[in-house]
Amino acid sequence: MKTTTLLTRLALSTLLGLSLAAHAEQESLRLGIEASYPPFAYKSQNNELQGFDYDIGEALCAQMKVSCQWKEIEFDGLIPSLKVRKIDAAISSVSITDERKRSVDFTHSYYRIPAKLVTRQGNGIEQIPQQLNGKRVGVQRGTNFDRYATEQFAPLGAEIVRYGTQNEVFLDLLAGRLDASLAGMVAIEEGLFKQAEGAAFHFVGPDYSEERYFGYGAGMAVRKNDPLGQRLNDALAAIKANGTYDSIRKKYFSIDISGN
Template sequence: MNQKMSLTTLGLSGLIALCSSVQAAGESLRLGIEAAYPPFAFKTADNRIQGFDYDIGEAICAEMKVQCEWTEVEFDGLIPSLKVRKIDAAISSVSITPDRLKSVDFSNSYYRLPAKIAHRKDSGVQAIPADLAGKRVGVQRSTNFDRYATDYFEPAGAKIVRYGNQNEVFLDLLAGRIDVTLAGSVAIEEGLLNKPEGKAFEFVGPSYTDVNYFGMGAGIAVRKNDPLAGRINQALAAIRSNGTYDKIRSKYFAYDIYGE
């Protein structure tokens, strides 16, 4: 009787272990991303998501031994999607700012770059914010760039024009419907300045690094008190140490963007 019970218990334990292993092997991580911010995230001709953020997310999933499940979300919908549990994490160049830390937690930073202003070379904008009076400043809605422009450029007389994504900003800048844009330096380089149609444009003014607006680098957002942040940090540290991060970075940038 005892031997039969032991065998039954042993068999049940083995079955539970097998089920747990299968469950772990099939675990997924639902990641939200806005695929309209090259080179960090964009769509290819065959409608696939690519970019630095996407590749880092895939590398993190591989390190965690989970399956990435990607969901496209407009930037201003990422944190709301986290809160209602449509996604588990957002990896979409989301800056770690004091304001955002009130509602979500973040992984460690995985890159850090300044914000810059770009304008047409003959726009006459030099002194900032004085020369922005009467100018139309294009920003992506609900971003740290939007907040900074609203707080500093609008009081100086600038008109803030908000868009759903940065690609729309560039289109209107090229068409002359706005005068300048405030955005991440690399996004401006890759999305405008390095393209043939961007030859008439350049950076103007200082780099913007105020942590209250531009944060402590870009991090992966998760829900408050979610232990997932710790697992992501472990995976980030691993891909930094094993060379995966630098391999991905070199696909998109010729210089280090990790920061301090």
């Protein structure tokens, strides 16, 4: 009788421990982010993460009653890190494309902004894409901008130069080592036009929003068939309904980027 009681207590204790461990695991969400893409994700002077993507992630975690654990990863390493379970989701301006959907699932889009080509004024690039022949076009490696430039600009004679971050692209553009860059419109406005030398640059050509390249807006990437995707969708809908999303949006943008 005593042996049976002891075994029962041990079993209950084990089950309780497993339950608490599972609960603790559920209360922490590992989120991947590339922190060199202002105003979506960047570092403060105190080396702290901030930006639109970061604030949205924190709001989603608060809505889901879990704690965010942010993991900084270069953009082209986000989906590989997700697939090998180093992170649970990527919240880092990842465009929802058919190609990416073959390897990961996405939540609903949480913003949508067109891509633009930026050049220094007076450098002779006005007719796009014809006048890109022989020009150096900088892109962030592994992005939809990289794919578009590679498939559309390179065959016409442009040299596509790839970088780990968009900030590196802007530095070489300012230094004259690049002739143009293809990137998100807001990223260019924030990361280049607002710099002291930014007045020397301007947009040329059309808005780029072709869905087969630029997808259906930016979403949060999760592993295939992971229920986390639906939980994030529910939380996103909730923060849009209660005004949190719009409050965060107004902190960074004067225009509606929700894509609704």
